[in-house]
Amino acid sequence: MMELIGLSCMGIGLIYLFIQSWELKGIMVSKDTVGPAGFPQLVIILSFLLLAFIGFTLMKQQRKKEEKMSWDRKKILGIHVLLFFAYLMSLDLLGFVLSTTIYCFLGILNLKYTQTLKSAVFSLLLSGGITILFGRIFLVSLPRGIGVFRELSYFLY
Amino acid sequence: MGITIKSLSIVFSPLSMVFMSFGTLFGVVCGALPGLGPSMAVILLLPFTYAMDPIVGIITLVAVNVGAQAGGSISSILLRVPGTPSAIATTFDGYPMAMQGKAGRALGLAFTASVIGSIFSAIAMLVATPLLSNVALKFQSAEFFSLALLGLSCISSLGAKNQAKSLFAACLGLLLSTVGLDSINGVERFTFGQEFLLNGIDFIPVMIGAYAIAEVYETIGRSSSGNSNESSVLKGAKFEFIKLKDVLTKWKTYLKGSIIGTIVGIIPAAGGSIAAFIAYSEEVRSSKTPEKFGTGVEEGIIAPESSNNACVGGSMVPTLTLGIPGSPVAAIIMAAFMLHGLTPGPLLIQQQPAMLQSIFFGMIASSLLLFVFGKIVAREFTKILKLPYPLLAMLIMVLGVVGAYSLRNNLADVFIAFAFSFVGYFFNKYGYSTSSFILGLVLGRIAENSMRKQLIISGGSWLGFVTRPISLVILLLSLAAFLSPYYRKFMSARKSGGVC
Numbered sequence: 027m028m029e030l031i032g033l034s035c036m037g038i039g040l041i042y043l044f045i046q047s048w049e050l051k052g053i054m055v056s057k058d059t060v061g062p063a064g065f066p067q068l069v070i071i072l073s074f075l076l077l078a079f080i081g082f083t084l085m086k087q088q089r090k091k092e093e094k095m096s097w098d099r100k101k102i103l104g105i106h107v108l109l110f111f112a113y114l115m116s117l118d119l120l121g122f123v124l125s126t127t128i129y130c131f132l133g134i135l136n137l138k139y140t141q142t143l144k145s146a147v148f149s150l151l152l153s154g155g156i157t158i159l160f161g162r163i164f165l166v167s168l169p170r171g172i173g174v175f176r177e178l179s180y181f182l183y
Numbered sequence: 184m185g186i187t188i189k190s191l192s193i194v195f196s197p198l199s200m201v202f203m204s205f206g207t208l209f210g211v212v213c214g215a216l217p218g219l220g221p222s223m224a225v226i227l228l229l230p231f232t233y234a235m236d237p238i239v240g241i242i243t244l245v246a247v248n249v250g251a252q253a254g255g256s257i258s259s260i261l262l263r264v265p266g267t268p269s270a271i272a273t274t275f276d277g278y279p280m281a282m283q284g285k286a287g288r289a290l291g292l293a294f295t296a297s298v299i300g301s302i303f304s305a306i307a308m309l310v311a312t313p314l315l316s317n318v319a320l321k322f323q324s325a326e327f328f329s330l331a332l333l334g335l336s337c338i339s340s341l342g343a344k345n346q347a348k349s350l351f352a353a354c355l356g357l358l359l360s361t362v363g364l365d366s367i368n369g370v371e372r373f374t375f376g377q378e379f380l381l382n383g384i385d386f387i388p389v390m391i392g393a394y395a396i397a398e399v400y401e402t403i404g405r406s407s408s409g410n411s412n413e414s415s416v417l418k419g420a421k422f423e424f425i426k427l428k429d430v431l432t433k434w435k436t437y438l439k440g441s442i443i444g445t446i447v448g449i450i451p452a453a454g455g456s457i458a459a460f461i462a463y464s465e466e467v468r469s470s471k472t473p474e475k476f477g478t479g480v481e482e483g484i485i486a487p488e489s490s491n492n493a494c495v496g497g498s499m500v501p502t503l504t505l506g507i508p509g510s511p512v513a514a515i516i517m518a519a520f521m522l523h524g525l526t527p528g529p530l531l532i533q534q535q536p537a538m539l540q541s542i543f544f545g546m547i548a549s550s551l552l553l554f555v556f557g558k559i560v561a562r563e564f565t566k567i568l569k570l571p572y573p574l575l576a577m578l579i580m581v582l583g584v585v586g587a588y589s590l591r592n593n594l595a596d597v598f599i600a601f602a603f604s605f606v607g608y609f610f611n612k613y614g615y616s617t618s619s620f621i622l623g624l625v626l627g628r629i630a631e632n633s634m635r636k637q638l639i640i641s642g643g644s645w646l647g648f649v650t651r652p653i654s655l656v657i658l659l660l661s662l663a664a665f666l667s668p669y670y671r672k673f674m675s676a677r678k679s680g681g682v683c
Contacts, residue, residue: 029613036355043358043373050370057643058635062370065631066361073354080347095404103403110396110580114597117584130577137403137573148574156585164219164227166589 033081040077044070105136121171121179122161126153157183190540194548199239203545206243207552210250211560215258217391217586220267221251221455221512229519237523238538242545244519245495248512249549252455252492253297253557256484257564260289261420262579264395264586269455269491271390271625272463275618276476276483278394281420283479286565291423292481293488294557295430296437300489301550303441304448304496309543312504312532320505322450324640325648327633329657330447331626334457336664337464337476338619346669349616356623359384360631367635379595386624388587392600393617395583397607399576420565422558436466436482440489447490448497454510455494456625459487468664473671477618496546502527503539 047070050063095103113129120128130149139145160166161183170179193199206228213224224247232240255267260277273293280289338353362373363383374380430437440462447458466486467473476483498509499516506528508514520527525535532539567578587600610617641647649655 032609032613046373050365050372055367055639057639058367059638059643060635062365062368062372065634066358066372069354069357069361073351073358076347076351076354080351083347099404103400106403107400111601114584114594114601117597118594126581130581133577133580134573137576139571139573145574149577152578152581156581159216160585160589164213164216164223164589166585167592168585168588169594 030081030084033077033084037074037077037081040070040074044074102136102138106133109133109136117169117171119171119175121175122168123153123157123179123182124171124175125169126156186536187540190537190544193236193238193537193541194242194544199242199545200548202235202239202243203246203549204552204556206246207250207549208556208560210247210252211254211257211553211556212250213247214251214254214256214270215266215560215564217258217264217266217387217582219251219589220255221248221269222515224248224251225512225515229515229522232519233522237520237525238535238541240523241516241519241538242541242549244516245499245542245545246549246552248495248516249297249301249492249546250553250556252495253294253301253488253553254560255491256293256297256488257290257557257561258582260293260484261286261564261568262395262582263398264391264579264583265387267455267491268387268625269459269494270487271386271456271621272459272487273484274390274394275463276478276480279477279479280481280484285479286568287421287423288425288481289484290557290561290565291425292484294422294553294561295425296440296485296488297492297557298550298553299430299437300441300444300492301495301553302547303438303489304445304493305543305546305550306496307445307493308496308500308503308546309539312500312539318446318449321653323651324633324637325651325654326657327450328630328637328648329654329661330450330457330461331630331633332661333657333664334460334464334626335622335630336661337460337467338616338622338665345614348614349619352610352615352617353619353623356620356625357627357630358623359389360624360627366628366632367639379593383628384599384624385590385596386621387590388596388600389603389624390621391583391587392603393607393610393620395579396600396604397611397617399579400604400608401611402572403576420568422561422565424554424558433482433485435469436485437489439465439469440486441493444490444493445497448494448509449500450509454498455491457629458490458494458497460622460626462486462490464664465660468660468667473668477616492550499542503531503542504528 044067047063047066109129109132113125116125127149130152131145134145134149157168161168168183170176209228210221210224213219214221225244228244228247232243235243251267252269255265255270256273256277258264258266259270259274260281263274263278265271265274277289277293280286335353338349362380364381365372371381443462443465444458447461463483463486466482467476470476470482494510498513501507501509502513502517506526508517517527525531567575570578583600584597587596588594590596607617610620637647648658
């Protein structure tokens with residue numbers, strides 16, 4: 027059932043892109059018979075045909091019993107995804123070091139790892155290690171955050 | 184003979200050996216770390232070569248490139264996060280092998296293939312440089328289009344369980360490759376006014392999301408206590424040297440991968456990732472059991488790894504003889520030539536007669552050093568697998584974020600990885616081929632652009648693709664590669680009486 031819902035969403039997305047593709051017009055290059063819209067339109071039509079075939083086959087098949095995820099696991103996964111999203115949002119605010127340390131610590135605890143001290147040490151080592159390796163040695167400009175976090179980050183990388 | 188002795192004395196001098204060893208080790212480490220890769224590794228070491236003798240400087244940079252191309256396989260196999268774009272195809276069978284408790288063997292195969300690929304291309308570079316550079320110039324849009332199709336042709340094998348789903352995934356990848364500015368008309372396609380989409384969607388963040396992050400979601404969803412395969416993965420995680428007997432039994436795969444890599448390397452702007460995909464497709468096409476690819480087949484590691492390292496020597500051919508870089512890394516090495524006051528091109532071989540042979544010996548030495556440094560770096564990386572899963576999961580997530588971010592120092596790429604983690608999760612759960620999706624994304628732009636360019640060249644005629652001999656041969660090979668799994672299925676059904 028979930029697969030069918032997913033495929034329906036993709037179908038709607040494909041229809042939307044197909045409509046959008048009609049507006050793709052630019053400077054015409056002579057003999058460019060395909061044009062900027064030709065290739066995407068061909069791929070969308072092919073995708074749609076395949077999607078219809080997959081959907082039709084799915085509906086024809088007897089409904090297989092899907093392996094259900096327990097509520098507990100769903101909760102852990104849901105929190106993990108939310109934590110990750112919050113981490114990505116915080117990168118530009120808190121900077122790489124602090125947001126990574128907090129994310130790792132909370133993420134590890136969420137995965138039911140019971141040793142809190144080890145989790146904290148690991149989080150610090152991971153964010154510190156990656157900052158030194160990428161930020162200082164390989165000169166990758168990691169996110170610095172804003173305000174005081176930005177100023178402090180210049181001491182680290 | 185005098186030139187050979189001079190080259191040998193330069194390459195095997197203690198100082199050169201120290202620089203080459205450091206270069207190879209540095210390359211392997213950079214290759215293994217997602218987000219860095221060969222170009223970054225060579226750029227970082229370039230300033231250190233300013234004060235060196237030109238030949239020593241160049242062979243040090245070549246050693247970095249050799250190391251980085253091989254190092255990419257380490258994180259592909261162990262973490263499902265390709266360290267370099269050219270190691271993407273290694274993930275298809277490398278990671279499943281690691282999950283079966285054969286990580287050490289997979290790493291051994293990857294490094295052995297890399298060594299053989301590098302040495303083969305070095306020999307090809309030395310022996311056939313003028314001839315090969317002429318062949319490279321014959322590659323135009325029609326041939327590029329055919330090459331992209333050849334790379335795409337293994338979709339039918341990657342989706343052995345459900346062909347329609349595999350083709351659908353590939354189509355979505357192709358569609359995604361059209362996002363951004365159209366390189367021929369300059370039209371913005373599916374950018375929705377977002378500036379970060381103008382350059383298109385890079386495949387590295389997509390891969391990190393669809394493979395690595397999605398894998399973490401899946402493992403968390405399966406069991407909250409961690410990876411069920413953890414103990415078996417650890418048991419086989421020790422780097423395994425591949426016996427000569429094993430190499431000889433699969434000599435065709437090593438050879439084919441090396442030849443493909445060398446040829447693709449010579450073609451300007453092709454590169455290691457395309458070589459790896461083509462070698463993988465060719466291996467699938469010629470295999471008696473193509474349906475097993477993607478489940479942890481040894482040939483699925485050997486083919487891409489031998490070809491991506493063979494690209495190193497191949498890309499040096501047009502760089503040295505024509506002054507046209509065969510890859511982005513070769514372009515940086517070309518800049519190094521110029522910094523040392525040398526101009527790559529036809530006159531270089533006359534002005535610096537020891538250069539070509541020194542690069543040849545340097546490549547062979549750094550390739551052999553790969554065994555030593557590959558084992559050391561792989562050993563350190565396998566220690567990561569001993570971590571409890573919650574810690575390992577966090578490490579993969581953070582490495583994924585850094586890998587996606589460091590591509591363009593842009594958080595938008597990280598959000599792309601996040602978005603595609605859900606696509607990867609959906610694909611894994613319902614049996615769609617993520618590999619086909621990535622294949623479509625990587626090769627889509629090359630296929631479309633070269634197809635349209637060829638049509639413009641041939642005045643809108645489609646015959647241009649079949650009237651050029653090289654293009655025609657590659658097209659026929661692509662067709663054979665695409666149809667062979669269907670043909671084999673048909674034949675086996677016929678034998679068992681399923682089809683009359």
